[in-house]
Amino acid sequence: MRSYTKVDKLRIAQTNKYNVFGCLLREGPINRAAIAKRTDLSVPTIMAITGELLEKGAVRSLGKGESSAGKPPEMLEAVPEAFYVAGVDLGRTAVRLVVNNAAAREVLCYTEATGDPFPEDVFIARLEKLIRSRLAALGGAGDRVLGAGVAMPGLIESGTGRVLISPDFGWKDVPLQENLGGKLPFRVLVRNSNHALALNESSRRGDEYKATFCVNLGYGIGAALVVGEELYSGAGGTSGELGHSVVEKNGPLCKCGNSGCLESVASGEAIARQASTVVAHHGRSKMAELCGGDPSKLDAGMVFQAAEAGDRGAQKIIAAAADYIGMGLSTAVNVLDPDRVILCGGLMKNGPSFLDMIRSGMEDHIMPRSDRKLEVTAGTLEEFSTAQGACRALMNVLWAERALPI
Amino acid sequence: MRSYTKVDKLRIAQTNKYNVFGCLLREGPINRAAIAKRTDLSVPTIMAITGELLEKGAVRSLGKGESSAGKPPEMLEAVPEAFYVAGVDLGRTAVRLVVNNAAAREVLCYTEATGDPFPEDVFIARLEKLIRSRLAALGGAGDRVLGAGVAMPGLIESGTGRVLISPDFGWKDVPLQENLGGKLPFRVLVRNSNHALALNESSRRGDEYKATFCVNLGYGIGAALVVGEELYSGAGGTSGELGHSVVEKNGPLCKCGNSGCLESVASGEAIARQASTVVAHHGRSKMAELCGGDPSKLDAGMVFQAAEAGDRGAQKIIAAAADYIGMGLSTAVNVLDPDRVILCGGLMKNGPSFLDMIRSGMEDHIMPRSDRKLEVTAGTLEEFSTAQGACRALMNVLWAERALPI
Numbered sequence A, B: 001m002r003s004y005t006k007v008d009k010l011r012i013a014q015t016n017k018y019n020v021f022g023c024l025l026r027e028g029p030i031n032r033a034a035i036a037k038r039t040d041l042s043v044p045t046i047m048a049i050t051g052e053l054l055e056k057g058a059v060r061s062l063g064k065g066e067s068s069a070g071k072p073p074e075m076l077e078a079v080p081e082a083f084y085v086a087g088v089d090l091g092r093t094a095v096r097l098v099v100n101n102a103a104a105r106e107v108l109c110y111t112e113a114t115g116d117p118f119p120e121d122v123f124i125a126r127l128e129k130l131i132r133s134r135l136a137a138l139g140g141a142g143d144r145v146l147g148a149g150v151a152m153p154g155l156i157e158s159g160t161g162r163v164l165i166s167p168d169f170g171w172k173d174v175p176l177q178e179n180l181g182g183k184l185p186f187r188v189l190v191r192n193s194n195h196a197l198a199l200n201e202s203s204r205r206g207d208e209y210k211a212t213f214c215v216n217l218g219y220g221i222g223a224a225l226v227v228g229e230e231l232y233s234g235a236g237g238t239s240g241e242l243g244h245s246v247v248e249k250n251g252p253l254c255k256c257g258n259s260g261c262l263e264s265v266a267s268g269e270a271i272a273r274q275a276s277t278v279v280a281h282h283g284r285s286k287m288a289e290l291c292g293g294d295p296s297k298l299d300a301g302m303v304f305q306a307a308e309a310g311d312r313g314a315q316k317i318i319a320a321a322a323d324y325i326g327m328g329l330s331t332a333v334n335v336l337d338p339d340r341v342i343l344c345g346g347l348m349k350n351g352p353s354f355l356d357m358i359r360s361g362m363e364d365h366i367m368p369r370s371d372r373k374l375e376v377t378a379g380t381l382e383e384f385s386t387a388q389g390a391c392r393a394l395m396n397v398l399w400a401e402r403a404l405p406i
Helices: A009-027 A032-039 A043-055 A120-136 A139-144 A176-183 A193-203 A262-266 A268-281 A286-290 A300-308 A312-336 A352-365 A385-400 B009-027 B032-039 B043-055 B120-136 B139-144 B176-183 B193-203 B262-266 B268-281 B286-290 B300-308 B312-336 B352-365 B385-400
Strands: A059-064 A074-078 A084-090 A094-101 A106-113 A145-152 A163-166 A171-174 A187-192 A211-217 A221-227 A230-232 A340-344 A375-378 B059-064 B074-078 B084-090 B094-101 B106-113 B145-152 B163-166 B171-174 B187-192 B211-217 B221-227 B230-232 B340-344 B375-378
Touching (some): A009 A032, A009 A043, A032 A043, A084 A120, A084 A139, A084 A193, A094 A120, A094 A385, A106 A120, A120 A176, A145 A176, A145 A385, A187 A193, A187 A385, A193 A221, A193 A230, A268 A286, A268 A300, A268 A312, A286 A312, A300 A312, A312 B312, A352 A375, B009 B032, B009 B043, B009 B074, B032 B043, B032 B074, B043 B059, B084 B120, B084 B385, B094 B120, B094 B385, B106 B120, B120 B139, B120 B176, B139 B145, B145 B193, B176 B187, B187 B193, B193 B221, B193 B340, B193 B385, B211 B312, B221 B262, B221 B312, B262 B312, B268 B286, B268 B312, B300 B312, B312 B352, B352 B375
Parallel strands (some): A084 A145, A145 A187, A211 A340, A340 A375, B145 B187, B340 B375
Antiparallel strands (some): A059 A074, A084 A094, A094 A106, A211 A221, A221 A230, B084 B094, B163 B171, B211 B221, B221 B230
16 A cells, blocks of 8 residues: 555566566577466567577577477477576685576586685675686686575674674674675675575475575574575564574573573573583593593584483483474474474484474464464575575575566 | 566555545545655645545645745645444453544444354344444434444454354354354454454554564463564464463473463463462451452452552562563563564553563573563553454554445
């Protein structure tokens, strides 16, 4: 009732063109009559639009198809090499890069150690070189890269892509999108890592879900809500900080400065910290064995391994973490009413029993409803999922802004 | 990228008509040239649309306006009596009804005791009579009522308006929208009370907020998220159950069957329950005085009153409730990143100090951020706010479906 959305002819023409290109990407090779049918547009309109797309090199002809009667129609398909988008996952331990073609197929993936992120300017300059050198390796295709989506852990200001604070990187108020964008010859879009991951994980599984809550259980704990295919990013772009839900009123101090946050009792870091205390103060155990007697070498993976081997202390730590995660998720489910929860991140790589324990923790704390339709699953756990999400975030923006070279 | 949204001429024409009518509602009396300017449409288009609206009786002429030069233009305005919508707030103690005209002005409001909600069919039949008799009192205008929005506490299935469960009413699986809609000669739309309240409270304060989290602190505790002007209702329509966030891991049993829910320690009911225990087991106190020595007569209002008068026990109960509410809200803010939190409901009627205590509780638990732009305010606390929200929910649907008689 409030806004005047004028529907003008230019917008209609663009929408029709993007619909046709989308149809070719998804359903090609396809003939013009079939496109007309699928997009509910007239054949003359399809003729004009495909003519333009052919001329721009975004679509190509595969010659005549087959026909049971009459003249066989010309088959068209989108040109996968028409353009490319890059996705960068800035993790604390590794930087991951993927490049997708127009058909969203991965044509390159690359990893290197993150190393020292200080000073920020030096790190950003290194990042620029890394991206340039990888794209150069693509040859001529490198010139047809439309931009790079960059996923970064921490609070990212929406719109500007400024890193407000990133505890993992120790960064505060770094204009990453502006600085990196100024160095590269194409669009740069910075998004929160958990948001990027959620975009990719939610869209890979079909479109039948109305609301997906995707959780990243790793060294820290973050999350994101995807409504239909759209990320809900919040008023300032910093939604999803599930790790800082208070689950233990007077619990351990969290790195955010508060106490009893989910992250302080159930993250990979918290699991390792609790295990270190046990190893430092008790005698022999599987955990002590795995870290060679040095508590500072313990990581969450070792605790899972020890629990698997029957270590009572490790089992208690894992069980408590799963229960807290179930509790935090229950609150999110009660408030958000999603029909799907996807659990991703390093902690989920420790086998299906952890998923079962979290499910059981949720059952203990979720508001009981006989009719609740909620699927709780593990994510793909693929190494490049966040980088792919960064690609997807950029593609969504280019698509919405009608900024593709078509 | 996925959907083919065909923009056809009929849709454009309808959108233009609704834009013009919206402009007249908001900015009339106004002349045709000014409408053309505001809506970015041509004067001939405005001539055609206003002609149609005049013919349908949705718009009327006020004659010539004034002009500094040239012919004075004809001034038009939307006809407030063109149509009406009703809003019903089904509360456990009172049923409230409002009727708004096309200009969203209240032309009728009415309250009566809810009484016994059993059997459900009898109650729904009573509700039908109540609505019919009130609308009959409007005279001819009653025939121009487009429908009734009905706000009901509990889990309401989206789409069907079926009451899945309403602990306040003791209802389970009642097809309220279908049954009441079958009895009344117009559209009936059933929504959750907290959702309706949030729609009204968030829209009354201007449109400059991106995400509003509206909380109803009363006998129970519920909430809703409004993104821009749209309610986020969740996958199944049952979002906002903040009252069942676990804030005390092994806390008191909640009526939902779990333990340590926010509602079990901080709702009006929980405040009264804790006060009863104190009064039953301790000697004289302000609380005992206010309830005439009968703990079963205590309500949250008396506890606030006793706290105000210096009763230490009452003060402790209120302070603990405010801290728990602050904790629950912090989790919601961390996950949802709203730019506004509106606190409504009976508990908020106890003066500004409770709001301050909640704010302070939030500060203790929210993820610290120097740049957070978050406003935490009290709601209007108006008696008919939920009923108005039910009206608004229906109007939003009629507007979106282009189902107004224009």
